[in-house]
Amino acid sequence: MKTHALGRGAPQVTEFCLGTMTFGTQTDTADAHRQISMALEAGINFIDTAEAYPVNPISAETAGDTEAIIGEWNAANPGRRGEYVLATKVAGEGLGAIRDGAPISRATILEAVEASLRRLQTDHIDLYQLHWPNRGSYHFRQNWSFDPSGQSRADTMAHMEEVLVTIDELVTAGKIGHFGLSNESAWGTAQWLRMAEDKGLPRVVSIQNEYSLLARLFDTDLAELCVNEEVGLMAFSPLAAGLLTGKYQGGAVPDGSRMAINGNLGGRVSPRVWDAVDAYAGIAQAHGLDLTQMSLAWCKTRPFMGSILFGASSVTQLEHILNGLDLTLSDEVVAEIDAAHKAHPMPY
Template structure:
């Protein structure tokens, strides 16, 4: 497993990170997380809302057997985790309470990277940033990041942090893959200028880019698209035009001696500013397949061919970036990155 610096920070993360909560049972989740450790993954991403807080408990149970200094534990705050009026959002009260609860569930003394899971327009940004800064100064959080913020929101946070001498954002966690690329318009250029590293979630487009779905055929039994809840992005991706182009990508990958999974993950890792690709898995074999993408390089000819094949079906509209609480409709068990494939 290769490692990269997260932006211009000193933190190194594994090129493939493990995240989410998509196993059917807690026992299966433990098995998959252990497989990620055994496969050489050192960066683990979760959130307090995943699995109704159980995802953090499972990760803590796995990592208690691992040397603490050898892993990077990342979690998030924002989504509702209780019935109270202050059980969600980015207020000082909720951030502090959520951070301490995450520390207990994860069985750690500090969180390596703490993300604001979404932007909260109902709380002054200064209040949010001061709360994060206090956690850093207390040694309970080492680095701070955001997830699915717009370029303007990130720029405002950087400006306020510089004005007040607060700890700066060093990481951004966007949905990013071959099919979903709104962040390329504004977010990635800003982050590159400011030294903010990317932890890309859904790098396999919830399994679409693994080649498991064939044009003109029903979703295979047991797949996410065959389940009772079909994510709106995956459902749209099941159009025959999209699946036909993904099949063509599979042929390109085979010609290069790669699997579709390796090609899709290598493409994400080739993008400027991306430090890691966060993969999910419903079984250990999927984790083992994903880690083989670390270190894979794609030459210019292959990258050009990828763009030719996939270009017409790529979503690039920056207005599609979900950033407001009303857009955060996944407080359900599993969370949004529960389907990072």
């Protein structure tokens, strides 16, 4: 499997990254451990998690369980921790179940890093990410009413400096390797980069935002910023929470699926989304492709892609995904996908 630098000065990672947010709820420990082993055996060298995981639902009672499951795999497989790049995240105000929604600060980062290291049973986190900006975000369908006018620029700049100084200390201590963002904007990412350059502090190497055939906000300002500044996108939900597998078409709701647990898939279900999925499914069918595998392969064509973060709630799902990771789309298929996007922009 191809590897490249996630971002400027960042580790070499594979085109695909194993997401783990279902480990501990939809995915039990034994299945999760098999998934880690299968992913590594398939050549993937990148695993992403968060202190807030598992999801479906996120809760204070289960927060950290996913990291603990990964830590149990590390302990049961001594010597293999060096085979993969490990990424995790500190929560914040966007995830109220963790520390009662306390904003990200020096204190919460220091506390969260130590807790993550213990649960992960490792002495080093390769990529440490902010799960959500303190000032808020337009992500997760908040773009329809997002209003940044209440933000304090002075508070944001002070927060960024405090975080970067703390990250710098953790890098020096050998506890983390690199710094990344999640659910960020172009303006926010630019300010993190400027602050790091001005102060000689750790530079953002990646940004983990939602990106798929159905969610392409990144294509505008963030695409240009990330290409020019060499910040890799870690695309989460590249299958749009299962919509781009086709399993929900025709009103189907499989038992145990994310829609069965979370009916509107975090706001992704809309009257317009079904026609969009049908359009992409039609392209796949016309070219003898699997919709899931086509959707993931399309993400590889994007010029700003650092790694494509997929998850599977079962080993069976993972096997299906792994079987298609070498797929390369023809120019004809990509052109038809572009036409479908113009016909069905922003379906949720």
